[in-house]
Amino acid sequence: MGKAKKEWLDVAIAAMDKAYVPYSHFPVGACLVTKSGKVYQGLNIENASFGLSNCAERTAFFKAVSEGEREFQHLVVVGHTPEPISPCGACRQVMVEFCEPTMPVTLLGDDGVMKETTIESLLPYSFSSKDLPG
Template structure:
């Protein structure tokens, strides 16, 4: 599934809301719930760097806090020459709440796009199926 322009626009618009006084590296996200509800996410930094939250997890946590548990697409935008790639923690959150086949669209500056999936970003995931 290709990302709709509205989703791309929301992820890019979120870049302007990112709270990044330390790194000056904004990231924006648009998470699409299975019912079509859209959730924007931004990265939110903290002087204690370990408490920083990524845009992807912000979007997921907003959706999950509102009772959503099924998702159909994620768009991530950054001011990077190549499409931005999510960190490992965000990939694990995606694996927790998404099917391996769920599309993920990665955006860089100047319209550079990479289409992938949750499984493409995190093969051999650790999931609840690993518990015996």
């Protein structure tokens, strides 16, 4: 697929303005694109009980999956980090559940430098349904 389209970057960047981050003040935005080209925006949503917070990436996936989507072609994640943002482990595991290992992921931070990677590179030797019995 190559580099993320500007439209997808814009969707992810706009999501940061909608993020609910009263505790960390650290907005993160995501744009998940289906194979048919439909776009799902994700943002982080915090909770006073910190363990109940949800990351931007998982918000985008859960929105898409709740609408019946199961095939994805690209994910963009943006945040206010000095270098391209790095998804947390929980988000990486959700990505593995729903994406091909070679699906491209674009990461962007405040430095403006984009890092292009893949699901497999983000979580090598991952646990998936193929590891479950039967």
